[in-house]
Amino acid sequence: MERSSALIGSIFLLISISCLINPISAAASGSGEGYSIAGRVKLDNFVTKGFGLGHSPKLSETKVILNGGQRTTFVRPDGYFSFHDVPAGTHLIEVSSIGYLFSPVRVDISARNPGKIQAALTENRRALNELVLEPMKDEQYYEIREPFSMLSLVKSPMGLMIGFMVLVMFVFPKMMDGVDPEEMRQAQEQMREHGIPSISNLVAGRS
């Protein structure tokens, strides 16, 4: 009860001064010095694909990390998370969720103006009006297998070999047809004179 009333109180206070600042979510906590940072992780807009069998990204596996590991919290089923008793200063919030890439968020808690919190994504320097963290993109950890196509088979070394052979089989005779029979005979005779370098000759010559 007490907590909720305090929350309502602080919200009221914030609304009253909201014409000056962009309140994200700040509440001076009981111990005096610290502030609370509250926000929300949103995964709904992202349809996941390419996940392994039996794997699906879960909100329950999503962690929110303050200042590179000083504190770690988890998100609630509705995506909300909060850090309490954070001193004034500039902080860094990171979200770790397998399957998504989140930009770290820079959070400034002003010391002079208690409760004033500003947030911005560090990757693209976009300021956030409310601390709603959405993934920049989903991450595909596996290569996608190209669906089978004739083209890929033809492009493979074996395919190229077969293709070349087919070419030799069907196109070269056609080319031969175009050659004048007289010239052809001449060439054959010439070849006979020089002797066709047969494989057996070659091997014999080598050894």
Add this chain to the structure above:
Amino acid sequence: MEARFLLGFLLLLSLSSFAFAIYEDQVGLADWHKRYIGKVKHAVFHTQKTGRRRVVVSTEENAIASLDLRTGDILWRHVLGKNDAVDQIGLSLGKYVLTLSSQGSVLRAWNLPDGQMVWETDLQISNPSNSFLHVLGNVKSGRDSLSLVCNGGSIRAVSSIDGLVVWKKDLSVDGLKLKHVFQPPESDTIYAIGFIDSSLIALYHINAKTGELLKHATQASSVDLSSEISAISSDSLVALDTSRSNLLLIKFMAGTITNHKLPLSDIVQDFSGLAELIPTKSNDIFVVKTPSNVAFIKVKGDNEIELIGKADEAGIVSDSLILSEEEQAFAVVHHSNNAISFQVRINGREALTEGIKIEDHRGHVKRVFLNNYVRTDKSHGFRALIVMEDESLLLMQQGEVVWSREDGLASISDAVVAELPVEKEGGVSVVEVEHTLLEWLKGHMLKLKGTLMLSTPDDMAAIQAMHLKSTERNKMTRDHNGFRKLIIVLTQSGKVYALHTGDGRIVWAHLLTPLLQSESCPSPSVLTLRNWRVPHRKALQENPSILLVGRCGAGPESHGFLFIVDSYSGKVLETQILDHSIAEVVPLPLADSSEQKLHLVIDDKLNAHLYPRGSDALEVFVREMANMYYYKVENAKEVIKGYAFKKGCSTGSSAYCFGTRELWSVVFPSDSERIVATARRKINEVVHTQAKIMTNQDVMYKYISKNILFVATVSPKAAGGIGSAAPDEAWLVAYLIDTVTGRILHRVTHQGAQGPVHAVVSENWVVYHYFNLRAHRYEMTVIEIYDQSRADNKDVMKLVLGKHNLTAPITSYSRPEIATKSQSYFFTHSVKAIAVTTTARGITSKQILIGTIGDQVLALDKWYLDPRQTANPSQEEKEEGIIPLTDTLPIIPQSYVTHTRQVGDLRGIMSFPANLESTTHVFSYGIDLFYTRIAPSRTYDSLTDEFSYVLLLITVVVLIVAILVTWAMSQKKDLQEKWR
């Protein structure tokens, strides 16, 4: 020119396709992932009448997990932050797990079936101290139930449904420590009992719905109270005094407190030493554990107590388990050589005794958690979770170990790699060959079907299964490619495990410290392990072995010990308690005649002791002593000192003991710099080429020295975490220091930067990761070091005439002329660990392995971090594969070597070479273990598993057929020609 063009083309080709990426069906081919939880400290059984049986545990590694009681599998697990240790766990409403952590300041509720966090409440406790959680059974405000968190003198009641603090009560009494809270059935009043400064007993009546203080009373105690209590009934509790030899029976009837002192020696005849109270729940029974036995004591009427049972021989006693109104059970576990006796006592009477054989590498029993189940004949059966000295977890039921978990592997502190035995020569029968050939063909047919996308789901499953059970990769022998190795790891509990790289199974495991436990070595703990003997040339018939070094006590001056362990079998070959302390173990690049590696053990008085002890080892060392140096980083004093060795040491006259002589020291100004990170090259790293050819045909020589030490310092104000310093008062200075001469080779200051710094040194470059406060992003900087003194060796004429100095030895004595190039990039994530890939010959390009905050391992190609990059690379540079300069390093999801897996609480990454030059092993550890093999420039030196032999065969057949057909056709044509 053409060749270069081709090279550039190849580079571009490999750039466009990621160097490391796997298909989804390749998961588990080369990699394995093991999940652990760590040493269990709390366990709550959840045995609903229907549904799955499970147990919720919390561990020393700050993990909470739900385990399946039948198999021990992890149903879900969460790892809390580093300083968020779990104080207590409980169940609420039958569907939530409550965890109290961070010294009682954070209360979280987790959904029992799937582990989703339901709510989290910061209790805003001003002075966190020992606190406890009490889940109220029957306060129904609406349909809610309350959980009370007591911390010192304050109570907070938290709603179990949404985690809101319903009421809080600060009793505001100095020195008050609440000890126990309870609520009689069908009552709205909560009784809270506490001690004020160990001399007063205080009782508070509080309204359960509003938190209003109804009544309170205090009473002076007749003894000094310790903090141990045991609640025995709804109106009484037992406390132990500070001397741990007297009991105090406290009754609080109707708002008044009476206390009665009972010396323990009156109850337990042969009592001596210090007693311990085991927490109980009710039934007027409490348990006192003394050094020699366990006593079960019942309270009868007014201040009378009776010993109702005694277990001789002190064992480990579980918390109480309530069976019914009258009965509560305890488990008492004794441990004797490789067997434990498990005894269940109901109300002090012995109900069940079972002896269970247990592997002797598990050590003693540390904790036991008892649970019961109802048999078909309505009698009680018992099962117990047992935590052993090696941090493993066993479930015992009906005199058998049902399952065991090696959770010691969650706390790996060090790891080395060892070879497997060579395959013995032996005949392989023809049948076997035929069988394997058939299998092989069948397998490849299946694969072909897979690649042609013709396979049915059944076939897919068969392919997967075939990959996984492939016997080839799990053999206990060395393979040609060097894929099968042993990873030998040391855990926090001092246990050594050998893991097979094929599937991560444990080949052998040994808990070594109990072997040493003696008068002269009271509390042995293992510090580190090293390769002791890696036979390759001379001593091939000898087994490889590893060296374990530890110390006998807690302090740095306590005596050390060493073990030499056979790495094939885990057998201890040699044990030695040393007569000196151990500060550091320095492996030397030398070996004696039997291939034992020389190690120097530096003690706390800076003497160096040489091991192994042998005349040839001594001879080898003395010959090389003049070239041996040692440096020491004194973090507290901000000093780095370099030493040389000299004969004769300060503490004895042993020939193996050497003194040290200070050569140099680098003193950092302590008012402006703090050492936060140091890094150096791996001693066994191989560098393939010394020269680097630049785009303009220039040659740059890498400055490759094993003595480069990278040191990072930050300003004292920035030594804290992120968020504690402003950009103006933070700076980071990176140094490259030669550890032989102490010369600072390079120094660079990053204004507005702070730690944590993670650095890796390899070949002639350093890559380090730090936080840039001005941009508020992480940054990575690369520094490459080139040797200028050899830069004029480009002239071919000089090379021909022999006027070059390439053959001149590189020495740290001469003043090196070096040139550095550096470049900085933004990097998105926080980093937990950083490493670099190592290959057998150092030809393959390097990848930097980065353990990110999301507990994944990212393989980042080194060429993304290239100081030669410019915003607009010229045509030549493009040909060479230099990519345009960008401000941020790209994170390509396919280059996560851990793919969809996470290595919980990642702490270390290790890379070690395979025999195949293209391939390297990557082993990362935290609470989980993950191993895989990667090829940073793809497998260019062998055919991958992907290669389709069947397709090749078909092609060959088709070609032969085609040749025959064309031959026949040409014959026919010839004949026709002749007939014409």
